[in-house]
Amino acid sequence: MRHRTGRPAGRRGRWWAPVLFVTAAAVVGVLAEPGITPVADSYGSPAAFMSWDQLLHLQGRMNETAFALQNSPGQSADQAVAGVVAAPEAKHLTVYWHGELTPAAKAIIAQSRAPVVVKAADHTAAELSEASSRVVELAGPADVQLVNVARAQDGGGLTASVVGGEAEAARLREAVASMGVPVAVTPGGEPSVVLADPGRNNDPTAGGAQMASPICSTAFAAKVGGQAAMLTADHCFPVTYGDKRWPSATPGEGPVFGARSTPQVKLKNNAVVDVAAMSQMPGFTFEPRIWTGPAAHLPGPAQQKAWVTGAVVPQKGNWICNMGSRSGETCNLQITDRTEDYFADVEIGGHNPDGSPLTELRHFALGWQAKKRVTNADPNPFAGRRGDSGGPVVTAWSGVPGSAGPTMTAAGIVSASVGKAFRCDPSTYCFKGIQFVGIDDALRSLGASITVTASSNTAVRIDMRAEDLPVAAPGGSGGVERPDRVVLIAQNGASPSGDSDGGFHTTDPGRQGTVWDLTPELQGGYSLLNITTGRRMRPEVGGTFQIANLPNPDPNTDIVQLRGRDNRCLKAIDGFRWWMSNQMLVSGQLKMGPCDPSSPEQRFEMAPVGTGLTDPVPAPAETGDAVVPEYVDPAPDASLASAAGFLAKAHDRYAPQGLGVPQSYTGGHFAPGPEFGTTGYQASFTYDNAVIIAALLQQKNRDVARATRLGDSLLYAQAHDSVPDGRIRASYEPDPFITPATGAPYVGGFSVYTGNMAWAGMAFARLYSVTHEQRFLDGAQKVANWIQTNTADTRGLGGYTGGYVDTTGTGADMVRKDWKATEHNIDVGAFFAMLADLTGDQTWRDRSNNAFAFVRGMQADDGRLWTGTGTDGVTQNRDSVPEDVQTWSYLATLDPAFSRSVDWAAENLAASDGPYRGVSFARADTSKVWFEGTAHLLAAYHARGAAGDAAKAAVLQKSLTDAQAGAPNGDGLGIVAASSDGLKTGEGDTYYASLHTGATAWYLLAGQGANPFRL
Incomplete structure (x- = not known):
């Protein structure tokens, strides 16, 4: 009997560094006032190839990681975060880190749901924050008025902006020269002004409403000391105006709706955190809602309230909206800087002789700068106007791009302006940027919690502290817009x-x-x-x-x-x-x-x-x-477990541990007796063992340890061959596998077939992809080099010849076979493709393509593949048309052209034998079912999944499970080679109803839809 050699490989495994990504978040439903339709301008996304939906979901995931890193344990003066940039249009979160990453930081980055790039930083955030305070201290003696001190997120140093010219800047540069932290001093800064201004009446129970006096805005409903409160800005309470506030432009008109209830919060150098809370007065109930639409002083149905359903910690690069009462819903603002210290002119009541309001320059801390980004769809350059102070800052929403959305996610409280003032209408000034206090800093400073609603039930109130904020999501599409x-x-x-x-x-x-x-x-x-x-x-x-x-x-x-x-x-x-x-x-x-x-x-x-x-x-x-292929039902789990049990039993018979190989055929014709002795037919074919390895490394009944033992046995045979050139013989003897006298493997069949070699190589490649053990990749490369050196051919369609056949039974006379088998070239093409994937060497890809080019050249007009060529390497061999090349060509390439080959085999090689249905080996004999080939066809149906394949596969699956249970000479576990004895191949070989490891391994593969030709 000549055991056929060569067959294909499994799915293309990719061991790539993880590309981290973001997951979608959504606010479900439009929770506006009944009968009112949300109105907002639609603005285009500022990032090419990204919708607002993508942009803002990515922003949320970046913020999640940024917050976790900023608050991660184990930071010190030598190892700590310097800053982050969470601009979603950059497609990744940039983290600036001083020193080595801490274990906690590494874990956070590894688990991040956004792409993360880590860059080295010279200083930590804490060091720069301390340095910022020192700059403020030195500015006074230098007689310099600061506008702000900004901390570079890259940890490189500070930037101090001063009022005046180069002389003032030079004085401050001299004062800070010995600090040890770089400080860039820029002259010509414009003093910030707090955004308070005359305005009109509004309902003050929601954020974004105006209040007087001075005219400011309300921000968010909150709890302070367990009592209901409304957040706003500290500077909205000059001493001369008292603590009570009215929902009117004229103090004293209408009922008082709130009164300041928290003291001023001061940090180092008397820097004020620009936040305050008001308690609610009788007759008013603060709600977790925000006014949306146009400015509060403009009439119209577009002014409405939206629920606040969450809060987030802001980060540099984030996209936000200013919801202050004087600007209305103003979006397309991007956070540009973290300002540890900033300065602004604050009205203190009264007027100068020229009629201008009295002001004082106040030092603030813990701010964020945001600037308006102009687009073609949103040409308005202004980010805020006077009167927005104390108002809400929320994350942008993507359902209607350029708006804050039907529900709101709190991000901060408006504090001051950025840059020069522009007269935007006869009554007020506008600015291209704003300063705001992050909601986390606001809550932490006041010891407060923000009140939000459950987006699915607005009657439910949730109080979130500063440490709770990372769990909130930044709004989403509500299912309205699909991402691109x-x-x-x-x-x-x-x-x-x-x-x-x-x-x-x-x-x-x-x-x-x-x-x-x-x-x-x-x-x-x-x-x-x-x-x-x-x-x-x-x-x-x-x-x-x-x-x-x-x-x-x-x-x-x-x-x-x-x-x-x-x-x-x-x-x-x-x-x-x-x-x-x-x-x-x-x-x-x-x-x-x-x-x-x-x-x-x-x-x-x-x-x-x-x-x-x-x-x-x-x-x-x-x-x-x-x-996408059609789903094909897998084999019953119990049936697959039985098949795996058979393979384990066969392996353990002669090799319960350590090196060893299983007997390929047992029982029936190959049982112990006069022809095969007391132990039966002893051969253990390399091809069968390679298929077993592929089957044991799949999902179901996975046994990596056994597959590794079997792979190591093939490596041993390769390393201890009498001709140490990387060859592996056609078969070995299992009892014993290693000859005691010499330590050499006990060779059963000395021939070295190209297909067998390729199957062994695929087994090594798969083991390497799973275990990452270098010895398996080394073994695969030795096999590949042997194939390339000994069988590569340039005649006709190229490809690879058959290998070397032993003519003596001892290996003493090995004859080169110049015919080329389609089957062997399928095996080589699949193996070399695996090697290209694992090594990245394009040479193996080119050689794989060469083998597959030969296979394509063997296809006839009706879809079938011829067996190969004669010894001239050119003339097609059409004497026998085997099944395996028809199905393997498709499994190895998934090329639709070979789908016709699958159908040709199913139609022309169909076989039945009593209760069993499937295919035969070749057209020479279709009186019996070849169960290994039937498993090939079942695997092809799983892989292809064309219309009708599920029904066809069900017939084959039933036949195989029935054969497992009741075929002649079976044991209820394994699969016999043929449904009855005497199946002729047409090539001089015969299959019998004997248990076969190769057929069983193929059933274990096909029954779960696995493809051994692809990693």
Whole structure:
């Protein structure tokens, strides 16, 4: 008997550094006053290739990581954060860190849901904050008026802006020269002014209302000492105006709605934190709502209240809106700096002789600067105006770009202006930037908590302290707008990924190849373009996905289902995960299956992303459509467990531990007797053992330890061969595997077939991808070099010849075979592709393409693949057309051209034998079922998933499980080679109804939809 040699490999494993990403957050529903429709201007996103939805969701995830780092334990003068930049249009959070990262910081970055870039910093944030206070101390003796002292987020130093010219700047430079921290001093600064100004009446029970006097704005409902309060700015309470406030431009008109209830908060150098709280007076109830729409003094139905449903810690780069009473809803502001110290002119009551108000320059601390970013859709250059002081700052919203949204997420309280004043109308001045106090600093300074509502039930009140803020999400689309670019994440943790050749699998979110452009189609619905490969994912040929929002208990996350035709939905099947890290070590499968909105495999989060850590770029040129395969039901778990048990039993018979190989065929024709002796047919074929390794490294019944033992046995045989050139023989003897006298492996068949070698190489490659043990990659490369050196051929279509055949039974006379087998070239192409993936060496990719070019040249017009060539390397061998090359060509390449080969085999090699249905080895004999080949076809149906494949696969699956249970000479665990004895191959070999490790391993692969030709 001649055991056929060579077969293909498994899914393309990618061990890439994680590309961290963001997950979507959403505010569900429009919680405005009944009968009032929200009105807001629509502004375009300032970031190319990113929608507001993407921008703001990414901002939220960046803030989450930034806050965690800023408050992480273990920081010291030698190891600490200097600053962060959380500008979402940059596609990553930039963290400036002084010294080595602490263990806590490393853990936070590793778990971040946003991309993180860490850069070295010269100073810590605490060091620069202390230095800022020292600059303020030195400014007085130098007779210099400061505008502000800004801390560089990169930790490089401070920037001090002074009123006056170069002379004033020079005096301060001299004063700070010996500080040890770089201080850049710039002259010509404009003194900030607090944004208080005359205004009109409004309802003061919500934030964004005006109050008098002076005219300021209310911010957020809060609790101080357990009592209801309204937050605003400290400077809105000059001593001469007292503590009571009216909802009117004229003090004393109308009832008092609130009175200051907290003392002024001062830090080092008497710097004031510009926040205060007011207690509510009888007849008023402060609500967790904010006025939206135009300025408060303008009439119209667009003025309405929106609920505050959360709060966040602001970060540099964030996009926000100023909701002060005099500006109204003003968005497209971006945070540009953290100002540890800033100075502003504050009205103190009374007037100068010229009629101008009396002011004093006040020192403030813990501020943020934000500036207006002008776009074509939003040409208004102003960020705020006088009268906004004390008003709310909220995060921007994406549902209506350029607005704050139907619900609000608190970010801070307006304090002062940035830059020069401009007369924006006859009655007031406007500014291109604002200073504000972050809501976290405000709450911490006052010992307060902000009151918010549950977005799903506004009757529920939640009090959030400063330390609670990171858990809040920064608003979202409410399901109204789909992001442009997404990562899909199923609720089982699997993320769909597409291969360049049109295949699909699932992996952990953020791995290479998981980013999709969500493209609306003219016929309705969406397709998804893989931005790495240029392949467009579709549910069926020419079809589109309908995206349906699903109910979700978490109001901050949109969950969707992607639906095709005929009640079929996208299904992300999880792969094998390592229990210690939950990392997916074996890729899962992506299929179209019966819709089930409760299945975690079909419930997707569409996480908006940019393009990683680089500038945004357009998607690549499209390379064609890729249709998601139809879901094929797997084999019963109990049946697969039995098959795995058979393989373990076979291996342990002669090698319960350490090195050793299993007997390939047992029972029936190969049972002990006169022909094969007391132990039966002893051969352990290299091909069978390679398939076993592939099966043991899949998701179900995974046994890495056993696969490693078997792989080490093949490595031992390679290393101890009598010709130490990397070759592995066709078969070995299991009892004993190692000859006691010499330590050499006991060789059963000395031939060295190219296909067998490739299968051994694929086994080594798969073991390396799982274990990362260098010895397996070394072994794979030795195999590859042997194939390339001994069998590479340039005749005809190129490709690789058959190898060397032993003619004596001793290995003494090895004859080169110049024919070329299609099967062998499939094996080599798959193996070299694996090696290219694992090493990054393009040479192996080129050689893989050479092998597959030969395979493509063997395809006939009707789809079948010929066996190969004659000894001239050119003339096609059409004498026998085997099954394996038909199905393996598709499994190895997933090329739609070879889909016809699968169908040809199913139709022309169909076989039946009593209760069993499947395929035969070749057309020479279809009177019996070849169960290994039937498993090949089942695996191809799983991989292809074309219309009708599920039903066809079900027939094959039943036949295999029936054979496992009741075929002649079976044991209820393993699979026999043929349904009856005497199956002729047409090539001089015969298969029997004997238990076979190779057939059983193929069943273990096919029964779970695994593909051994691809990592």
